[in-house]
Amino acid sequence: MDIKFTAEEQAFREEVRAFLKEKLPKDLSEKIRTHRELTKDDIVRWQKILYEKGWGAPGWPTKFGGTGWSPIQKAIFAEECALAHAPSQLPFGLSMVGPVIMAFGNDAQKERFLPRIISADDWWCQGYSEPGAGSDLASLKTRAERDGDHYIVNGQKTWTTLGQHADWMFCLVRTDPDAKKQEGISFLLIDMKTPGITVRPIELLDGSREVNEIFLENVRVPVENLVGEENKGWTYAKFLLGHERSGIAGVGTNKAELRRLKEIATTERKNGIPLIQDPAFRARIARLEIELEALEMTDLRVLAAVQQGTSPGPEASMLKIKGTEIRQELYNMIRQASGPAALAYQPEAIADPEAPYAGPEYALTAAPVYFNNRKITIYGGSNEIQKNIISKMILGL
Amino acid sequence: MDFSLTDEQRMLQDTVERLVADQYGFEQRREYMKKPEGFDSTLWGQMADLGLLGVPFSEDVGGFGGGAVETMLVMEAFGKGLVLEPYVASVLTAGTLIAETGSEAQQAEMLEPLISGELRLAFAHTEPGNRYEETRVATRAEKRDNGYVLTGRKIAVLHGDSAHRLIVTARTAGDEDDAEGLSLFLVDAGADGLEVSGYPTNDGLRAANLELDGVQLPADALIGKEGQAAELIGLTLDRGAFAVCAEAVGAMSRACDITLEYIKQRKQFGVPIGTFQSIQHRMVEMRIALEQARSATMKAAARLQDGTPEERRKAVSAAKVQVGDGGRFISEWGIQLHGGIGMTAEYHLPHYAKRLVMIDHQFGDVEHHLNRFSAMMDVPKTA
Numbered sequence: 015m016d017i018k019f020t021a022e023e024q025a026f027r028e029e030v031r032a033f034l035k036e037k038l039p040k041d042l043s044e045k046i047r048t049h050r051e052l053t054k055d056d057i058v059r060w061q062k063i064l065y066e067k068g069w070g071a072p073g074w075p076t077k078f079g080g081t082g083w084s085p086i087q088k089a090i091f092a093e094e095c096a097l098a099h100a101p102s103q104l105p106f107g108l109s110m111v112g113p114v115i116m117a118f119g120n121d122a123q124k125e126r127f128l129p130r131i132i133s134a135d136d137w138w139c140q141g142y143s144e145p146g147a148g149s150d151l152a153s154l155k156t157r158a159e160r161d162g163d164h165y166i167v168n169g170q171k172t173w174t175t176l177g178q179h180a181d182w183m184f185c186l187v188r189t190d191p192d193a194k195k196q197e198g199i200s201f202l203l204i205d206m207k208t209p210g211i212t213v214r215p216i217e218l219l220d221g222s223r224e225v226n227e228i229f230l231e232n233v234r235v236p237v238e239n240l241v242g243e244e245n246k247g248w249t250y251a252k253f254l255l256g257h258e259r260s261g262i263a264g265v266g267t268n269k270a271e272l273r274r275l276k277e278i279a280t281t282e283r284k285n286g287i288p289l290i291q292d293p294a295f296r297a298r299i300a301r302l303e304i305e306l307e308a309l310e311m312t313d314l315r316v317l318a319a320v321q322q323g324t325s326p327g328p329e330a331s332m333l334k335i336k337g338t339e340i341r342q343e344l345y346n347m348i349r350q351a352s353g354p355a356a357l358a359y360q361p362e363a364i365a366d367p368e369a370p371y372a373g374p375e376y377a378l379t380a381a382p383v384y385f386n387n388r389k390i391t392i393y394g395g396s397n398e399i400q401k402n403i404i405s406k407m408i409l410g411l
Numbered sequence: 412m413d414f415s416l417t418d419e420q421r422m423l424q425d426t427v428e429r430l431v432a433d434q435y436g437f438e439q440r441r442e443y444m445k446k447p448e449g450f451d452s453t454l455w456g457q458m459a460d461l462g463l464l465g466v467p468f469s470e471d472v473g474g475f476g477g478g479a480v481e482t483m484l485v486m487e488a489f490g491k492g493l494v495l496e497p498y499v500a501s502v503l504t505a506g507t508l509i510a511e512t513g514s515e516a517q518q519a520e521m522l523e524p525l526i527s528g529e530l531r532l533a534f535a536h537t538e539p540g541n542r543y544e545e546t547r548v549a550t551r552a553e554k555r556d557n558g559y560v561l562t563g564r565k566i567a568v569l570h571g572d573s574a575h576r577l578i579v580t581a582r583t584a585g586d587e588d589d590a591e592g593l594s595l596f597l598v599d600a601g602a603d604g605l606e607v608s609g610y611p612t613n614d615g616l617r618a619a620n621l622e623l624d625g626v627q628l629p630a631d632a633l634i635g636k637e638g639q640a641a642e643l644i645g646l647t648l649d650r651g652a653f654a655v656c657a658e659a660v661g662a663m664s665r666a667c668d669i670t671l672e673y674i675k676q677r678k679q680f681g682v683p684i685g686t687f688q689s690i691q692h693r694m695v696e697m698r699i700a701l702e703q704a705r706s707a708t709m710k711a712a713a714r715l716q717d718g719t720p721e722e723r724r725k726a727v728s729a730a731k732v733q734v735g736d737g738g739r740f741i742s743e744w745g746i747q748l749h750g751g752i753g754m755t756a757e758y759h760l761p762h763y764a765k766r767l768v769m770i771d772h773q774f775g776d777v778e779h780h781l782n783r784f785s786a787m788m789d790v791p792k793t794a
Binding site for chain 2 (some may be wrong): 015018023293304309310402408
């Protein structure tokens with residue numbers, strides 16, 4: 015047992031660090047550090063910088079333009095990016111539809127779609143959830159009926175993250191309404207410019223607009239945009255959910271936020287001394303750091319197993335549960351540390367880094383970020399669903 | 412990054428696990444508890460024969476040459492069986508101290524019988540007034556003639572009533588909480604002026620209180636340098652804390668397995684209670700607590716092996732917090748998910764619960780280690 019990184023891994027970390035120092039635009043890292051809103055252009059700009067370096071797709075094999083990195087390398091890259099406050103890469107193309115196309119798409123689809131994901135020429139969104147199909151995803155109702163060499167799609171998707179910017183949507187649709195619910199589903203790629211698609215942003219509790227409702231009304235989708243076989247979509251959907259869950263613990267992000275919490279607690283004063291010197295508050299930070307250190311080791315244990323060829327599988331569910339619980343508590347404590355200044359709601363300043371606002375800087379987003387991050391235990395398979403997965407797959411219940 | 416075990420480590424693990432599986436059934440353990448020492452001396456001899464009592468000692472004194480990973484493997488297996496023998500007291504705390512700091516004469520005299528199981532030691536540091544503190548010691552050692560005279564009280568000395576010799580922390584100089592002026596002494600269990608009062612602990616082990624009333628010691632009873640023992644005491648307590656963390660991981664994993672098995676077979680309302688989601692989710696949370704405690708303990712092993720003292724102290728404290736919280740969580744919910752049977756003395760699960768909860772009373776509890784970690788935590792410099 016040796017929990018140190020190898021010299022090669024250490025050198026790789028240095029390389030990533032040096033790259034970030036040189037290439038990560040300051041305006042972007044500052045927006046991430048202070049939790050400001052990113053524009054579409056911000057996200058595309060960063061993806062193109064990574065693409066030019068050849069690091070556009072850390073999780074992909076080299077034959078599709080990926081880095082071919084090991085699980086440990088991917089983890090190091092993700093951690094360094096988070097610590098440097100780099101924007102997250104969008105998962106919808108890279109971690110979701112990309113791997114599905116690689117595994118089940120035909121050659122034409124691979125050639126057409128995969129390169130444009132890495133280069134950020136196409137922005138993808140996910141058409142999974144529906145008003146009546148959340149955790150019970152297979153009960154989805156959006157219909158696709160064959161009409162010559164097209165499908166006619168009718169229905170409604172929801173919670174579609176950043177769908178307002180999307181060029182393409184990968185979409186689960188029902189192609190056989192008479193089959194059992196998992197068996198009549200197909201996986202379609204839909205051009206968002208197709209007539210009949212309406213995107214309506216949903217305002218979230220913190221005032222942000224990152225998710226959308228998507229209405230599909232007689233949307234004509236060419237049959238060539240079907241991935242794999244008709245009615246096999248559920249298999250692909252499950253593959254997608256099980257794929258590329260490394261990084262799900264969010265260790266790097268949690269470390270960056272812990273550092274920020276400590277900075278805030280050092281600046282804020284209570285009884286005339288820094289809040290971080292308050293024993294009760296400090297002990298709560300310590301407890302979180304202890305949890306995070308253990309999570310980091312748990313994450314590395316899973317990664318090492320993946321590196322040796324074991325599938326991450328249901329262990330990833332533990333990482334998701336613990337990682338999101340820690341992050342929510344970090345945002346909770348950042349909000350609390352910010353004190354009465356966290357009351358003021360100043361959305362203009364959150365959206366525009368040039369706009370004036372009443373400070374301090376960290377108090378501006380403390381409450382909105384806390385509220386916004388209630389989502390992380392809900393999305394990507396709610397933590398209750400993760401517990402069901404562990405219960406079934408690990409415990410055999 | 413490599414979490415795999417070497418062949419030697421795997422063999423060691425197999426050996427201990429087999430011993431525990433063969434010799435530590437529930438009824439067998441009950442019998443061992445009834446013996447006057449509170450454990451089975453035949454089994455202690457068997458552990459010696461298998462080389463287990465030499466695990467942390469170097470090969471040139473007849474040991475196995477193991478480090479923290481080896482300790483972890485032994486203790487985890489012991490935790491699965493709720494082993495009663497004085498391994499932590501005699502081998503991992505007091506014994507390791509002698510092996511590392513004892514004079515040549517002390518080593519020559521003690522290591523061989525320690526490894527062969529004939530000599531048992533215990534480490535006596537805790538006092539009525541020092542809770543879990545490392546340097547607060549009121550017991551005094553006065554220099555007199557060609558030796559020392561010890562006066563003071565020690566409590567909760569793990570296996571103190573079955574040890575042949577005790578390593579006692581005492582103050583040769585300084586005030587009660589000074590780091591300077593602490594020394595370590597070897598005291599024979601039968602020494603004049605020493606009164607050893609043994610008692611059972613709530614988890615079925617044994618401990619003792621010591622009254623030292625003018626115990627006269629020769630000069631060579633001193634271990635290491637006079638007045639310079641603070642760092643050694645800290646290291647020894649960390650070794651003890653780490654050992655019981657690894658033991659707790661073993662006990663937690665058994666408690667989880669036992670509970671999982673139970674909720675699969677126990678039927679209510681015509682179905683196994685493990686089909687109920689409220690119970691499934693609790694069981695999952697117990698498993699997560701186990702994995703987090705295991706991770707923290709593995710990190711502590713690594714830091715004990717090659718970390719700086721500061722890194723070691725942080726990692727041991729982090730592990731003790733995870734184990735304290737996680738162990739209590741698994742104990743309480745293990746009992747709860749069992750229902751009535753989880754309350755009974757004749758069933759094995761509650762004995763795991765008792766050991767896990769009592770481990771928090773040894774080598775520093777959650778609050779102690781949280782505060783210690785908190786004090787050492789990296790924080791930005793105040794502007």
